[in-house]
Amino acid sequence: MSTRLSRGGRLIDRAKPLNFTFNGRRMAGFAGDTLASALLGADQMLVGRSFKYHRPRGLVASGAEEPNALLGLGEGARFEPNQRATTTELFEGAATTSQNHWPSLDFDIGAVNNTFGRFLPGGFYYKTFMFPRFAWKHVFEPIIRQSAGLGKAPVARDADRYEYAYAFADVVVVGGGIAGLTAALAAAKAGKRVWLMEQTAHWGGRAVVDGVEIDGEPAESWVNETIETLGKMDNVTLRTRTMASGLFDHGYIMGYERVADHTPGDGRPRHRLWRIRAGHVITATGAIERSLSFAGNDIPGVMLASAVRDYVVNWAVSPGDRTVVVTNNDDAYRTALALLDAGLLVPAVIDARPEVTGALPEAVRARGVRILAGHGIAKVKGAKRVTGVSVCVQAGEGAELETIACDAVAMSGGWSPVVHLWSHCGGKLVWDEERAMFRPDPARPATGADGAAMVTAAGSANGCLTADEVLADAHKAAGGKGKAPSAASAAEAPLLPVWIMPQGAGPALRMKMWLDPQNDVKVSDVQLAAREGYESVEHTKRYTTLGMATDQGKMSNINGLAILSDALHRPIPETGTTTFRPPYTPISLGAIAGEARGEIFQPLRRTPMHEWHETHGAHWEPVGLWRRAYCFLRHGEGVHDAVHREIRTVRNAAGLLDASTLGKIIVKGPDAGKFLDMLYTNMMSTLPVGKCRYGLMCSENGFLSDDGVVVRLSDDTWLCHTTTGGADRIHGWMEDWLQCEWWDWKVYTANVTEEYAQVAVAGPNARKVLEKLGGMDVSKEALPFMEWREGTLGGFRARVYRISFSGELSFEVAVPASEGRAFWEALIAAGEEFGVAPYGTEAMHIMRAEKGFIMIGDETDGTVIPQDLNLHWAISKKKADYLGKRAQERSHMASPDRWKLVGLETLDGSVIPDGAYAVAEGVNANGQRNMQGRVTSTYHSPTLNKGIAMGLVKHGPDRMGEVLDFPVDNGRVVKARIVDPVFYDKDGEKQNV
Amino acid sequence: MLTLECPCCGVKAEETELQAGGEAHLKRYGPGSTDEEFDGYMFSRKNPKGVHFERWRHAYGCGKWFLAARCTATLEVFGTYPAQSKEPPADLQAKIRAKRPNWEGYK
Amino acid sequence: MSKAVSALGGVSHQGFAEVAEAGLRGMITVRGDLSSAAMKKAVKAATGTAVPAPRRIEIAGDRAVAWMSPDELLVMVPYAAAQDAVAALEKALAGEHHLVADVSDARAVFTVRGAKAAEVLMKLCPVDFATLAEGEIRRTRAAQVAAAFWKSGAEEFTLVSFRSVAGYVMGLLEVSSRKGSELFPA
Structure with missing residues (x-):
C-alpha cells in the first residue's frame, strides 16, 4: 500500500484539500501535490499499461524522467493526453484517466502480448510487418493504430490560449537547485542581466530533500534567503514552472512556462514560450538517477530511490510500508534514512558492492537495518504490485538465497548528469570512468556567435556528486568572486557500475529486466540487436525503440548503451550516446503555435473595400495573403452563374473590379530610365510622360517572373505596376540590384502599393460612369488608350489610367486608400443607371483569356521565357543588356523546339481540364507516351459560349488548325484545335473607343 | 537561430528579421560572356564547411542588404559589412585568417 | 476630408494595457x-x-x-x-x-498605453526593450508582419504597420494585452 503519512510533507498544505478523479474514482490530495504524489497518497500505484505488452505500470520517478505515469488530463475542450503525473501539479477538480488499456486498467486484454512476449522481440516491427506488402495497409497498420499509441488525441477545439514572449539576458541559468541559485547569484552580483528558470514550482532541487546544510544553515532556509536576495535585484528575472526546452544557435534558448496548468480556466494563457537570447547559458540542470536492471524491475512498487525519498519528504507519501533498498552507491542510503525517519520499515538494503563502509551506510546500519553487501535482487515477486524480492549474490547467476517480503523497492544505479541542453547545440561529452557517467567535456562546448563557449555546465549537471562540490562548481561556472557557499558533506564511497543484476543472469532473467518500461525494451532485446549485427547506438535505438518513447530514456538509456557495449565487447565511450534533441520534455503544440490561431493564424491583407465586398456577397479567393472577391454572389445564385453574369455585365454594360492589390512601385532618379531598361525586357526609358506601357520582367535565368503596366509620371519618375503576388518581391528585386550591383546609379524606389485603392471600371458604359461622377475630362481625346491623367472624379483625388485587361473600354482609377471605400460606393451609385455591377477575379481571368492575355502563374511557372509566349514585341532588340537576356541566348532557350503559346478550341465545345497534356506519337526512353503540349489556362467562355484554352505546344504557332488529343480520364480524349489565342475582338476595337 | 548586426542601421537582428541572399561577391556576366562564365555566375556556388561570405537583407528593419562572413560549421560570425564592397574588408580578412589559419581566402 | 477613413475606424481595447488604432496620420x-x-x-x-x-x-x-x-x-x-x-x-x-x-494612406497607426505597455510588444517583437533608447524608432516585425514603433510617452508606444494588415495587427495587440497575461505580474 502507498499512503499519506500523518506528518511532514514540506510542499503540501494540509489546510487546502483538493478533490480529483482517476478513471472516474473520486480521490483527494492537497495543495502542493503533483498528480503523482496525490495518486500515491490515495494508494493508486498502478497508473497505466506499457506500450507493447500492456504490462501494469506504476510510478517510478518523481520528476521529468518518469516513463510510466502518463495520464489523460481534463475534459472536453481542456482534455490533453500524455500528461506526466510527476510534473503536473494537482488542482481542484482535476479529472485524470489512465491510458493504453482495454477494457480497463486492472483487466487488460492486450496483456496477452505479455504471455506471448517471446514472440515480440526487439525489431519485431521490422521483422513482422515486411510481407506481404498489402498487409501493411490493410491488416497491420489498422490493428496497430487501434491498439498502439498512448493517449487519445483531443477532439474538441482547445479552450486555452498560448503566447510567445521575447527576452534577452547576459546569463541564463537553467535549474533552480542550489547550483543554479549559486550561479545566478554570482552572475547577478557581477552586474550581469540574469534569467533563472526552474521547471518545477519550487526552488531548491534535491538539496532541500536530502537535508544538506549550506553555510551552516539548512538548505531550505539558505534557498529561501537566496531567492529573496535575487528577487530584490533589478537585473534578475526569476521564473518557476519554466523549463528550458531547447538550446539553439547563438544562445537562443526556449523557456516553456506553464503559466496556468495548475489554475486551468482562470483566464491566463495556459503556456508561454519564452524565446530568450542569452549571452551565456549555465546549465545547472541536475542529474537523474538510473534504474537497475534486475528481473521484474518494472513491477509497480519498484521505484527510483530518490523518488521514494521525494515522495516521503516533499509530499508525506509513503510508497509502501516495507521498502527494500537496492543500490550500487552510498546515496541510496539517504532513502533508507528518510523512510526510517518517517516511521516506515526498511527490511534490508541490498548493496551490489562487496564492501560497504561509508558514513551513510554506517548510519543506516546503526539504526538496525540489515545490509546485504555483494548481493543483488534475483527477481521481484508480484504482478500488479510488489510482494517481495528474492535475493542472490551479485557475482552469481541468480540462485535465490532468500525471499524478503516487501511492498516497495527503492533502486539506485547511480546518477547521470542532465546533459541535454549542453548537448543540444553541439556540446560534447566525456565518459567519467570513476563516476560511471557521461559528463560535459569542458574542452568541447557549444560555441556561439563569437566563437567562444556559449554554455557552461554547473553542479551535478557537470558531474559533481556532493553538495559542496556542486556549490563550488556553480560559483566558478558563473565567474563568482570570493568564496563559494559551502556544505558539510560526508565522504561517499565510490559506486560500483552495475549494468545487470546479478551479473551472470541467464536469458530467463534478462527477458524480465526492463530498460525502457514505456516502450517495453528489455536487456534481452538490446543483446539480441547486438547479436543481429547492430553496432551503432543510433541504429540499435531505432531497431529496439530503446529511449524512443516520450521520456526519451532519461532514466535508463545509459544502462542500455552499457549493455550494448558489453555485448559488443567494447568500452562504453566507444558506443557513445544517442543524440540529444530538443525539446527536453514534450511541450504543447499550443505553445509552439503561440498566438497564431483563429483570426490571427496568419496575416490577412484587406483592401480598403474589403468590408463592402464582404457585405455584398463576395465569394473569397486567397491571393497571397490577400483575399480577393472571386465573384459576388447574388441571392440564390451559384458561383458559376455569378461569374458568367459578371462577364456579361462587363461586356455589355460596365463592371467594377477592386484592383487595389496590384503592386505599385515608384522608381525615380536621373538613372531611373536606364535602370528600368535593365529590369524590363522592353524599353521603358523612351516611354513619354503621360503614357503607359506593358512590360515584362525576367529573372537572370531568363524566365518570365512578373508583368505589369509601367507609367511615366514625370521626366525622372516612373510608376511600375506589378502582379498582386509580385509587389514585395519585385520591390525587393529592384532594391537588390540597386544596392548590390549598381550602387552608383542614382535611383530611388518606394513601394506605394497600399497608398492607393485602385478600381478598374470596364465596359462599354465605363466612360459614362466616370462622367456621371464628374470632374476631369475622360473623353477619348483628352485621355487616349494607354495614357493617364490626374485630376478629380466626384471630388476624389484621382489618377486615371486608360488600360484594359478585359478588352473593353476600361479605366483604372487610383485614389488614396483611405478614400477607397467612399470612392467605390460613389462609383456604384453613379453606375446604377448604366447597369454597373462589381466583378471578381474569375470574371477578370476569363475575360483576359478571351483576349489572349497571359497571366503570371498560369502561362508561366518558372520555366517559361517571354519568347515562349510570343511576346517578342515586348522584348527589345536594341538593348545590349537586360536581366535575363544572356540566359535567353543559351542554346536550349533559343531552341525552335520549345513549346509555344497557342489558343485551343475544343471540337465539341467542352472545357479541357486544367493541366491536361497533348500526346504525341511514340514513347520516350522510359516507355512513357511522348507529349507535345499542355494546357495553361482553360475556361468556359460565356461570351463565345464554348470552351477556350491557352496552352504551350511544340511548334504551336506554325500548326494553326491542327487538332490535338488531350487524354483526360478513363481513356476519354478531348480533341482541341490549335487556334489564335486571341478569341475576342482581335483588332482591339472595343478597348480603344 | 542566427543573429547578425546590420552594418547599415546597427540593429542586432535575429534571423527572422533577415532575408538570406546566398553567396556574396559574385561577378555578374551578361550578354557577350561565354557559356562557362555565365554558368559559373548563374549556377556554381561554393558550399564550404568553414568560412563563407553571404548576402543578407535586413528585411524587417532598414531594408538594406549587407554582407556577412561566418563559419558554416560553427556559425561563428566574423563580421558584417556593407553590400557595396568589392571584396571583404582587409581587417575582416585578417581577423578570419587569425582565427582560421588554414583558410584559403575568399575567392 | 470626411471621405477618408482609417483602416479600423479608431477601434480600441482595454486589457492590462489599452490598445487603440490612432486614426489617420x-x-x-x-x-x-x-x-x-x-x-x-x-x-x-x-x-x-x-x-x-x-x-x-x-x-x-x-x-x-x-x-x-x-x-x-x-x-x-x-x-x-x-x-x-x-x-x-x-x-x-x-x-x-x-x-x-x-504614404499617409498606406499605413495604420496604433497606440499601446499603460504601465505595462512594453509587455504587449514583448510578446510580438524580437526586441530587447531594456536596451531600447528614448527617442529610438525600432523597425522589426510584430509576429508575422513588418512594424515600426517608438516610445511616444512615459507609458505609451506608437506602432505603425501597413494598412492592409491593420486588422491582423489589432488582433495581435488585443490578444497580447488581455488581462491576466502580464509577463511580469506585480
Whole structure:
C-alpha cells in the first residue's frame, strides 16, 4: 500500500484539500501535490499499461524522467493526453484517466502480448510487418493504430490560449537547485542581466530533500534567503514552472512556462514560450538517477530511490510500508534514512558492492537495518504490485538465497548528469570512468556567435556528486568572486557500475529486466540487436525503440548503451550516446503555435473595400495573403452563374473590379530610365510622360517572373505596376540590384502599393460612369488608350489610367486608400443607371483569356521565357543588356523546339481540364507516351459560349488548325484545335473607343 | 537561430528579421560572356564547411542588404559589412585568417 | 476630408494595457542624401526638427521625422497637412536626387498605453526593450508582419504597420494585452 503519512510533507498544505478523479474514482490530495504524489497518497500505484505488452505500470520517478505515469488530463475542450503525473501539479477538480488499456486498467486484454512476449522481440516491427506488402495497409497498420499509441488525441477545439514572449539576458541559468541559485547569484552580483528558470514550482532541487546544510544553515532556509536576495535585484528575472526546452544557435534558448496548468480556466494563457537570447547559458540542470536492471524491475512498487525519498519528504507519501533498498552507491542510503525517519520499515538494503563502509551506510546500519553487501535482487515477486524480492549474490547467476517480503523497492544505479541542453547545440561529452557517467567535456562546448563557449555546465549537471562540490562548481561556472557557499558533506564511497543484476543472469532473467518500461525494451532485446549485427547506438535505438518513447530514456538509456557495449565487447565511450534533441520534455503544440490561431493564424491583407465586398456577397479567393472577391454572389445564385453574369455585365454594360492589390512601385532618379531598361525586357526609358506601357520582367535565368503596366509620371519618375503576388518581391528585386550591383546609379524606389485603392471600371458604359461622377475630362481625346491623367472624379483625388485587361473600354482609377471605400460606393451609385455591377477575379481571368492575355502563374511557372509566349514585341532588340537576356541566348532557350503559346478550341465545345497534356506519337526512353503540349489556362467562355484554352505546344504557332488529343480520364480524349489565342475582338476595337 | 548586426542601421537582428541572399561577391556576366562564365555566375556556388561570405537583407528593419562572413560549421560570425564592397574588408580578412589559419581566402 | 477613413475606424481595447488604432496620420517617405543642406532645410521646414540620427525619431508637437534607413526618412504630419508637406518637401529638394512619396494612406497607426505597455510588444517583437533608447524608432516585425514603433510617452508606444494588415495587427495587440497575461505580474 502507498499512503499519506500523518506528518511532514514540506510542499503540501494540509489546510487546502483538493478533490480529483482517476478513471472516474473520486480521490483527494492537497495543495502542493503533483498528480503523482496525490495518486500515491490515495494508494493508486498502478497508473497505466506499457506500450507493447500492456504490462501494469506504476510510478517510478518523481520528476521529468518518469516513463510510466502518463495520464489523460481534463475534459472536453481542456482534455490533453500524455500528461506526466510527476510534473503536473494537482488542482481542484482535476479529472485524470489512465491510458493504453482495454477494457480497463486492472483487466487488460492486450496483456496477452505479455504471455506471448517471446514472440515480440526487439525489431519485431521490422521483422513482422515486411510481407506481404498489402498487409501493411490493410491488416497491420489498422490493428496497430487501434491498439498502439498512448493517449487519445483531443477532439474538441482547445479552450486555452498560448503566447510567445521575447527576452534577452547576459546569463541564463537553467535549474533552480542550489547550483543554479549559486550561479545566478554570482552572475547577478557581477552586474550581469540574469534569467533563472526552474521547471518545477519550487526552488531548491534535491538539496532541500536530502537535508544538506549550506553555510551552516539548512538548505531550505539558505534557498529561501537566496531567492529573496535575487528577487530584490533589478537585473534578475526569476521564473518557476519554466523549463528550458531547447538550446539553439547563438544562445537562443526556449523557456516553456506553464503559466496556468495548475489554475486551468482562470483566464491566463495556459503556456508561454519564452524565446530568450542569452549571452551565456549555465546549465545547472541536475542529474537523474538510473534504474537497475534486475528481473521484474518494472513491477509497480519498484521505484527510483530518490523518488521514494521525494515522495516521503516533499509530499508525506509513503510508497509502501516495507521498502527494500537496492543500490550500487552510498546515496541510496539517504532513502533508507528518510523512510526510517518517517516511521516506515526498511527490511534490508541490498548493496551490489562487496564492501560497504561509508558514513551513510554506517548510519543506516546503526539504526538496525540489515545490509546485504555483494548481493543483488534475483527477481521481484508480484504482478500488479510488489510482494517481495528474492535475493542472490551479485557475482552469481541468480540462485535465490532468500525471499524478503516487501511492498516497495527503492533502486539506485547511480546518477547521470542532465546533459541535454549542453548537448543540444553541439556540446560534447566525456565518459567519467570513476563516476560511471557521461559528463560535459569542458574542452568541447557549444560555441556561439563569437566563437567562444556559449554554455557552461554547473553542479551535478557537470558531474559533481556532493553538495559542496556542486556549490563550488556553480560559483566558478558563473565567474563568482570570493568564496563559494559551502556544505558539510560526508565522504561517499565510490559506486560500483552495475549494468545487470546479478551479473551472470541467464536469458530467463534478462527477458524480465526492463530498460525502457514505456516502450517495453528489455536487456534481452538490446543483446539480441547486438547479436543481429547492430553496432551503432543510433541504429540499435531505432531497431529496439530503446529511449524512443516520450521520456526519451532519461532514466535508463545509459544502462542500455552499457549493455550494448558489453555485448559488443567494447568500452562504453566507444558506443557513445544517442543524440540529444530538443525539446527536453514534450511541450504543447499550443505553445509552439503561440498566438497564431483563429483570426490571427496568419496575416490577412484587406483592401480598403474589403468590408463592402464582404457585405455584398463576395465569394473569397486567397491571393497571397490577400483575399480577393472571386465573384459576388447574388441571392440564390451559384458561383458559376455569378461569374458568367459578371462577364456579361462587363461586356455589355460596365463592371467594377477592386484592383487595389496590384503592386505599385515608384522608381525615380536621373538613372531611373536606364535602370528600368535593365529590369524590363522592353524599353521603358523612351516611354513619354503621360503614357503607359506593358512590360515584362525576367529573372537572370531568363524566365518570365512578373508583368505589369509601367507609367511615366514625370521626366525622372516612373510608376511600375506589378502582379498582386509580385509587389514585395519585385520591390525587393529592384532594391537588390540597386544596392548590390549598381550602387552608383542614382535611383530611388518606394513601394506605394497600399497608398492607393485602385478600381478598374470596364465596359462599354465605363466612360459614362466616370462622367456621371464628374470632374476631369475622360473623353477619348483628352485621355487616349494607354495614357493617364490626374485630376478629380466626384471630388476624389484621382489618377486615371486608360488600360484594359478585359478588352473593353476600361479605366483604372487610383485614389488614396483611405478614400477607397467612399470612392467605390460613389462609383456604384453613379453606375446604377448604366447597369454597373462589381466583378471578381474569375470574371477578370476569363475575360483576359478571351483576349489572349497571359497571366503570371498560369502561362508561366518558372520555366517559361517571354519568347515562349510570343511576346517578342515586348522584348527589345536594341538593348545590349537586360536581366535575363544572356540566359535567353543559351542554346536550349533559343531552341525552335520549345513549346509555344497557342489558343485551343475544343471540337465539341467542352472545357479541357486544367493541366491536361497533348500526346504525341511514340514513347520516350522510359516507355512513357511522348507529349507535345499542355494546357495553361482553360475556361468556359460565356461570351463565345464554348470552351477556350491557352496552352504551350511544340511548334504551336506554325500548326494553326491542327487538332490535338488531350487524354483526360478513363481513356476519354478531348480533341482541341490549335487556334489564335486571341478569341475576342482581335483588332482591339472595343478597348480603344 | 542566427543573429547578425546590420552594418547599415546597427540593429542586432535575429534571423527572422533577415532575408538570406546566398553567396556574396559574385561577378555578374551578361550578354557577350561565354557559356562557362555565365554558368559559373548563374549556377556554381561554393558550399564550404568553414568560412563563407553571404548576402543578407535586413528585411524587417532598414531594408538594406549587407554582407556577412561566418563559419558554416560553427556559425561563428566574423563580421558584417556593407553590400557595396568589392571584396571583404582587409581587417575582416585578417581577423578570419587569425582565427582560421588554414583558410584559403575568399575567392 | 470626411471621405477618408482609417483602416479600423479608431477601434480600441482595454486589457492590462489599452490598445487603440490612432486614426489617420500624414506620412511621407523621403529618400535622399540625409546629410545634405537641402535635406536639413526641407526637414526643418516640414517638421521643425533636425534630421534624425540613425534609428532616432525627432518629435515636435504633432509633427515628427523618423530615420528609416541610411537614405530614407519618414516625415509625420497631421493627415490634412500631408499634401502641402509633400509639395513643400518636393520644392525644397528640387535639384537634388531625391524621392518624396505620400504614404499617409498606406499605413495604420496604433497606440499601446499603460504601465505595462512594453509587455504587449514583448510578446510580438524580437526586441530587447531594456536596451531600447528614448527617442529610438525600432523597425522589426510584430509576429508575422513588418512594424515600426517608438516610445511616444512615459507609458505609451506608437506602432505603425501597413494598412492592409491593420486588422491582423489589432488582433495581435488585443490578444497580447488581455488581462491576466502580464509577463511580469506585480
